[in-house]
Amino acid sequence: MPRLTQSALAALIDHTLLKPEATRAEIERLCAEADHFKFATVCVQPYRVAVAADLLKSSSVKVCTVIGFPLGANRAEIKALEAVRACTDGALELDMVINIGAAKDGNWSVIQTEVESIVRAAQERLVKVILETSLLSREEIIRTCQIARDAGAIYVKTSTGFSSGGGATVEAVKLMRETVGEDMGVKASGGVRDLNTLLQMVDAGANRIGTSSGVGIMESGSGTGAY
Numbered sequence: 395m396p397r398l399t400q401s402a403l404a405a406l407i408d409h410t411l412l413k414p415e416a417t418r419a420e421i422e423r424l425c426a427e428a429d430h431f432k433f434a435t436v437c438v439q440p441y442r443v444a445v446a447a448d449l450l451k452s453s454s455v456k457v458c459t460v461i462g463f464p465l466g467a468n469r470a471e472i473k474a475l476e477a478v479r480a481c482t483d484g485a486l487e488l489d490m491v492i493n494i495g496a497a498k499d500g501n502w503s504v505i506q507t508e509v510e511s512i513v514r515a516a517q518e519r520l521v522k523v524i525l526e527t528s529l530l531s532r533e534e535i536i537r538t539c540q541i542a543r544d545a546g547a548i549y550v551k552t553s554t555g556f557s558s559g560g561g562a563t564v565e566a567v568k569l570m571r572e573t574v575g576e577d578m579g580v581k582a583s584g585g586v587r588d589l590n591t592l593l594q595m596v597d598a599g600a601n602r603i604g605t606s607s608g609v610g611i612m613e614s615g616s617g618t619g620a621y
Contacts, residue, residue, distance in 0.1 A: 447484025466491030470508035522549035528559030553584030561585030571599025
């Protein structure tokens with residue numbers, strides 16, 4: 395099991411609040427927590443990007459948002475427009491959901507087209523490709539990771555956290571890391587609610603963690619020798 399410094403642990407975390415009923419006050423608290431702990435990003439819905447970017451304009455914490463969330467079923471051109479607006483509003487990282495139905499059909503050109511279109515729209519901002527691994531076979535995970543890598547994405551990501559099929563698993567993270575190698579990021583998201591689970595994901599190959607439990611994870615590790 396890996397050991398991390400407190401700052402290294404915080405730098406792994408995308409401090410996430412994507413529930414549809416989230417209020418501005420909750421976004422303000424999220425940003426304050428992220429700035430306090432120096433998390434990698436806050437991850438918020440597109441509507442909340444501008445306010446988060448303003449709140450964090452003097453912070454090292456970046457703003458991340460989601461594209462085609464949570465189902466991934468929008469057309470590529472719609473996802474690209476979402477990406478453009480998110481960047482205009484201040485997002486520096488974009489987590490896009492693939493067209494899962496197209497992947498299940500084996501229609502890989504759809505996946506390639508949409509990842510390429512969002513990478514272009516992002517204009518060198520960091521793009522993460524959400525696979526929703528619980529809904530894909532081993533072969534579909536491998537193929538999607540290969541397409542994401544070849545299309546210029548920077549990370550592949552396990553899950554939205556909204557699928558009834560489940561979230562991140564150690565097995566999926568290991569497979570994704572084996573597929574993309576060491577030069578691409580792997581983000582584990584969905585169900586990572588405690589320090590032990592986070593460390594298992596890191597040990598499996600994740601180098602970014604999406605979680606709404608970042609504060610609890612940091613506080614649980616303090617003084618325990620975990621970092």
